Amino acid sequence: MTVIFAIVKRLLASNIISFILTALVVLCATSSGNVVLSNGNYTWLLAVLTPFFFVFYDFSKLMHLGASKKDYFLGCLISYGFLAFCISLINTIIHLLIDPIYSAQTVINLMDVCKWTENGMIVAALQQMFFLLLVMIFLHVLLSMQAYWYGWLTDAVLVAIICVFTPIAPLRAILAGFFQIIMLNGNAVLHICICLLLSSALSLGGLAVLKRKSL
């Protein structure tokens, strides 16, 4: 476990650009009008940026330092879990403490949009955490595949699904249903279970990709 935590420490330390960018956006973003976006929403940017660094920057360098693929894989999963927790905590705090300051305006926080706050703030924070974990693992797997033909194929399939499913009403309903289950889901237990299930499946996919990865 010491080795894995050393890798987690390194992954987080070398992710500093993501932290700075996210912090800048969260602190500097402004909205005007009667309806404003909560600055907490921008904390999600960290979940999008982090996999890029873990996949494209840290992997080869950790391998050259003698880390094993197994430790790298577990280190990434733990880091994603930790970051999902932190992002969720910060967004929840912003939603609880800073969003009410805009009393005269309607503040939109994605936790409300996704109906998670219907279950209370603690459960909403948990739902957000597991959703962000799913997002990070999904991006990690997708980015890991980009060096191979099946990565490009996956990109094409994803683009095709969005392009084909969006204009055709029955297919659009399926796509909307999928997003309602993984994101816009007020049923906390179902939502968390789905996110965990998909995260596990994607992790296994990520492991398969990692096993094929050459240096």
Added chain:
Amino acid sequence: MIELRQVTKQYGQATVLKNITLSMDEPGIYCLLGRNGAGKTTLLKSIAGYQNITSGMIQVDGKTITTSTLDTGVSYIENFAKHFNLPVRKLIQIASEVNPNYDFDFASEMMERFELDGKKKFNHLSLGMKTMVSTIICLASNKKVILLDEPVLGFDAIMRVEFYNMLTESFQKHPRIIIVSTHIIEEIAKTIQKLIIIDLGSIRFFDTLQSVETKAFRISGLQKDVEAATRNLNIIGQDRVGDLVTCYIFDNPPKQTASLEIHPLSLQDFFIQMVGHKGGVKK
């Protein structure tokens, strides 16, 4: 500990490793010699599990090695390995944290001996110093197999001597298989125990250095005398100038006679004869 069975590696139509079968059972410092493009790096990367082979099997300590092997027990370093742009001391500390059996004392001692500035960031080091940092990290990892791909690239003469000493000390402290690929043949001769010569993707020679010292000779003289002396011997090369012939053998030397000049072959000459090329012309 390392076993290669009928290993073939192809990149598209090009076959880089051709049906290599090799077994390294004993700990020792092995030198991998080969011309540019002979397949040295491909062989080392395949043993490290950095890339897959096209056919055959590689085993390290009984464990089959492919890119799927999540923990190979092999430490490989290439000469242009990129590291985190951190101070050298920090980099070595991180390496010690991610390697369970890391010899931190050895790494620190080597840092001092090579006068590496621990506060200097990796990207600010010279090529030689970068290679040295990578080599120290690799040797200190204490894995069962250490693979060093052209580690002396960019080293000055003093650094090279220090490097060979470091290699010997590291091996004496932790006997294991260390494979070093290099082009500077004569210098490493004092350090190594076994020699592997690879050419055009095939293993041309694999034996102890001692066998080269006792069996590799150059025999010069008139054609008829040389032919008579080297009949039934393993001739690895031949040069001819008019009626004078020089034969290169890897065998027990013939008896010295007045008409023959017999000299032991240097490691470099032996290598040149084994790979069968001279001046770009295949003999």
